[in-house]
Amino acid sequence: MDGSGVVDKENQGFPFLQSLPVIRKNALKRSVPFGSDDTNIKKRKKDLPTYFEYIHHSKWIADNYVDLQLIGKGAFGIVYRARCRSDESKIVAIKEILKKKVSDPMNAAVCEITLVKELGGKRNILPTIATHESRGSMDMGNFVVMEYFPHDPFQDVIKIINSEEIIHYGVNLISALEYLHANLIIHRDVKPDNFLYNRAQRRYALIDFGLSQRYNKNIDRAEELKKKFKDGASVSPGQKRNRIQMPCSCDSVMTEPCTSCKMKEKFVVNKAGTPRFLAPEVLIGSAKQTTKMDIWAVGMILFYMVVRNYRFFAARDELAMILELSAVFGTESFEQIGRDVGIELTTTVKFRRLNLKHFCLAHRYGLKGFGVKKNCEYCRYYFRRPLTRCFCSPRDSSKEFRKYVGKNDEKIGKLLDYCLQVDPSKRPGSTELLEMFGNEKSL
Numbered sequence: 001m002d003g004s005g006v007v008d009k010e011n012q013g014f015p016f017l018q019s020l021p022v023i024r025k026n027a028l029k030r031s032v033p034f035g036s037d038d039t040n041i042k043k044r045k046k047d048l049p050t051y052f053e054y055i056h057h058s059k060w061i062a063d064n065y066v067d068l069q070l071i072g073k074g075a076f077g078i079v080y081r082a083r084c085r086s087d088e089s090k091i092v093a094i095k096e097i098l099k100k101k102v103s104d105p106m107n108a109a110v111c112e113i114t115l116v117k118e119l120g121g122k123r124n125i126l127p128t129i130a131t132h133e134s135r136g137s138m139d140m141g142n143f144v145v146m147e148y149f150p151h152d153p154f155q156d157v158i159k160i161i162n163s164e165e166i167i168h169y170g171v172n173l174i175s176a177l178e179y180l181h182a183n184l185i186i187h188r189d190v191k192p193d194n195f196l197y198n199r200a201q202r203r204y205a206l207i208d209f210g211l212s213q214r215y216n217k218n219i220d221r222a223e224e225l226k227k228k229f230k231d232g233a234s235v236s237p238g239q240k241r242n243r244i245q246m247p248c249s250c251d252s253v254m255t256e257p258c259t260s261c262k263m264k265e266k267f268v269v270n271k272a273g274t275p276r277f278l279a280p281e282v283l284i285g286s287a288k289q290t291t292k293m294d295i296w297a298v299g300m301i302l303f304y305m306v307v308r309n310y311r312f313f314a315a316r317d318e319l320a321m322i323l324e325l326s327a328v329f330g331t332e333s334f335e336q337i338g339r340d341v342g343i344e345l346t347t348t349v350k351f352r353r354l355n356l357k358h359f360c361l362a363h364r365y366g367l368k369g370f371g372v373k374k375n376c377e378y379c380r381y382y383f384r385r386p387l388t389r390c391f392c393s394p395r396d397s398s399k400e401f402r403k404y405v406g407k408n409d410e411k412i413g414k415l416l417d418y419c420l421q422v423d424p425s426k427r428p429g430s431t432e433l434l435e436m437f438g439n440e441k442s443l
Contacts, residue, residue: 058139061141078096094146097144115209115212124204151197167411177206177298184214186215187294188213189277191277276315280334280422295429330352330353331350354391356420360412373389376389376392
């Protein structure tokens, strides 16, 4: 199969999504909260800082560009499409950087203007045409001017993209990240909106470095973060809390951690990024965050492309996201990485890890030929269907499987397995992945 069609247009192949069990939020409780971030979405929106947009008041912009049209806006930037005054046939994209200067004790925050000037123009990173930094009250605003890159919406792409294109897309994204990682930069916000794809021209562009961070494997950021955020730091040895320790009551019918769990020590970690693309180590609250967190995000993008469905893993907070991921990647894997960083995860629902390759391709093409042919009580209960196939067995029914898929589908399965390893120590880096799949870039 080339992946150009969907077996069941209404349900996108075998409709696992419609048959997944309802997972209660309190199915997982924690002995220590996952982080100090407030996960109340409504409250967070109210607390967001208000920025003044200088682009319409900038003399530098007015002198050089005309016909500004808003094409994108996020927490840290606004992007406009514009024409150059010197040559109105030349179209550019102008980003006004809204993020305030960050006082970081380790100088880990990357200045976006500096980064695009140094690294732009190579490996699917757009070249920088011009930059402008604020020059005082007479000419405020920080701007980056880049080539305007027309692209296809991701929601449209996943409906029509074939297997060969998925591999080509994935390898080009890994190539761009390998270039960043070689320069000790973690992107931290890899997602479809930040990796643009022009399908007609087979061109790609990695954008938006507003959350990017320098990486130093020899430094543990946990201690520095504790010093910076004293209110959220863990209690030092010997220091006692003036709080009554009560027994955990998370097992009662609750939609959030109990009072006792809320009173326990918090970890201060960087959890910036888009929830559905955050790596497990970030969701858990590990301070040991490396370039491999970008690789997990690559795997999640490819996952959506293969299953042709963007409704998976839509939770907005860490606890709910861990539960949703556990339903596919298994409970034990999350419990293990929790133990590795000193966090105990207690679950009332024990999910098995599914065979990711068969699970994804069954969504893409339909049930027939995928999974292991046997009666499995777990899968029948899990999918709530009278199945004669098992998707929780690590064993491949290779002969039958190959009747329904091509070589590209098998490569996709391997790439998904590599990128979506819950344990970051088992997840390959961008350089390793390019060595394995790099020849696919020229397809």
